[in-house]
Amino acid sequence: MAEELKATIKAILGDMKAPDGGGDVVSRGMVSDIFVADGKAFFSLTVPAKDADKFEPFRKEAERYIEQLDGITKAMVALTAEKQAGEPASKPSPIPAQPKSLTAGRDAAPRATKPGIPNVDKIVAVASGKGGVGKSTTAVNLALGFRDLGLKVGILDADIYGPSIPRLLDLKDKKPQSAGGRLLKPLEAYGIKVMSIGLLVAEETAMVWRGPMVVSALNQMMREVEWGHLDLLVVDMPPGTGDAQLTMAQQVPLAGAVIVSTPQDLSLIDARRGITMFQKVDVPILGIVENMSYFIAPDTGARYDIFGHGGAEAEAAKREVPFLGAMPLDMHIRVRSDEGVPIVQAEPDGPHAEIYRDMASRALAGLEMGETSSVSPSIVFE
Numbered sequence: 001m002a003e004e005l006k007a008t009i010k011a012i013l014g015d016m017k018a019p020d021g022g023g024d025v026v027s028r029g030m031v032s033d034i035f036v037a038d039g040k041a042f043f044s045l046t047v048p049a050k051d052a053d054k055f056e057p058f059r060k061e062a063e064r065y066i067e068q069l070d071g072i073t074k075a076m077v078a079l080t081a082e083k084q085a086g087e088p089a090s091k092p093s094p095i096p097a098q099p100k101s102l103t104a105g106r107d108a109a110p111r112a113t114k115p116g117i118p119n120v121d122k123i124v125a126v127a128s129g130k131g132g133v134g135k136s137t138t139a140v141n142l143a144l145g146f147r148d149l150g151l152k153v154g155i156l157d158a159d160i161y162g163p164s165i166p167r168l169l170d171l172k173d174k175k176p177q178s179a180g181g182r183l184l185k186p187l188e189a190y191g192i193k194v195m196s197i198g199l200l201v202a203e204e205t206a207m208v209w210r211g212p213m214v215v216s217a218l219n220q221m222m223r224e225v226e227w228g229h230l231d232l233l234v235v236d237m238p239p240g241t242g243d244a245q246l247t248m249a250q251q252v253p254l255a256g257a258v259i260v261s262t263p264q265d266l267s268l269i270d271a272r273r274g275i276t277m278f279q280k281v282d283v284p285i286l287g288i289v290e291n292m293s294y295f296i297a298p299d300t301g302a303r304y305d306i307f308g309h310g311g312a313e314a315e316a317a318k319r320e321v322p323f324l325g326a327m328p329l330d331m332h333i334r335v336r337s338d339e340g341v342p343i344v345q346a347e348p349d350g351p352h353a354e355i356y357r358d359m360a361s362r363a364l365a366g367l368e369m370g371e372t373s374s375v376s377p378s379i380v381f382e
């Protein structure tokens with residue numbers, strides 16, 4: 001059934017007139033693998049960056065046609081723009097009317113070829129070179145830290161290999177509702193808007209996705225969710241530096257990335273790969289977080305550097321990227337996470353919440369929003 005549908009979709013695309021006047025998109029190899037599951041069809045169209053606008057109506061039309069097929073309830077087609085080899089890096093376009101704090105500096109160039117999300121000022125990835133280092137725990141607590149700094153925050157769980165944000169925010173059994181048309185209402189927890197790939201697609205299904213499919217789904221999730229105005233959208237990335245992660249780093253309009261590592265050598269080697277991956281695609285590294293950095297014995301208060309504390313800080317210095325801070329290994333953090341109330345929410349006056357807020361404000365400084373955030377941060381449009 002899925003194979004037949006894929007063939008039909010290809011035939012439909014092959015018959016559609018390409019808006020740039022070239023041959024059809026199928027024979028030009030612009031269509032990624034088509035993935036059909038649960039009545040949903042996903043794929044991406046890789047188009048030259050300069051023609052992305054021209055292809056937008058084509059994308060929508062393709063979705064409309066595909067959604068009319070028996071056996072398909074929803075089509076998700078994403079445009080991905082690929083820079084040609086030798087093509088100059090996108091020039092920061094003259095955009096004098098743009099808000100200064102949101103477009104100035106490093107991220108202006110890479111974002112120019114990637115359409116942003118309406119109403120979402122900045123997208124920040126939280127990533128790790130390997131799994132299990134506490135990336136999701138860091139992502140939710142940082143998001144709450146940003147909230148405490150006065151920002152309007154959303155979190156998007158893009159960890160296809162193990163979406164854990166719904167569990168961490170006690171939203172496991174909730175389903176996002178339709179907001180009319182194609183739009184979905186995000187869920188909400190502790191004052192932040194939440195969407196997770198795990199709320200939409202069965203985990204086993206997403207596991208087998210390749211990079212372009214993840215990006216298709218992700219782009220769709222970012223754009224077809226009624227986020228409202230957000231200062232920051234935190235994206236919890238899948239761990240690792242493989243195909244899916246690279247494609248995401250390349251194609252999601254990221255303003256910056258936070259890398260989470262433990263102090264162990266092995267984790268640091270992977271963190272290094274993560275830094276290189278983002279740097280290669282011109283996404284600024286906002287900093288490294290050293291998680292499970294040390295352990296304070298609850299009975300004696302003695303400190304133990306179980307994994308050899310300090311590795312991430314040294315690595316940050318070596319790579320000339322900011323160090324955002326060290327989070328101890330602490331039972332409270334895990335217990336609160338398991339309860340669905342992250343530590344920043346559960347113990348706002350405790351030492352961990354303070355460290356997370358401190359990390360959030362350092363990351364914010366890296367985003368060049370610092371000057372508007374010192375008292376009661378709000379994004380100022382000039």
Ligand SMILES: Nc1ncnc2c1ncn2[C@@H]1O[C@H](COP(=O)(O)OP(=O)(O)OP(=O)(O)O)[C@@H](O)[C@H]1O
Pocket residue numbers: 128130131132133134135136137138159162164239291292327328329330331333334335337338
């Ligand atoms: N600083 C910490 N102290 C104690 N436990 C922690 C800390 N950080 C994370 N944990 C615990 O470690 C486990 C893994 O954390 P988490 O799910 O955030 O990692 P991850 O890197 O996102 O993993 P995955 O790669 O599986 O998505 C969880 O049980 C979490 O509660």
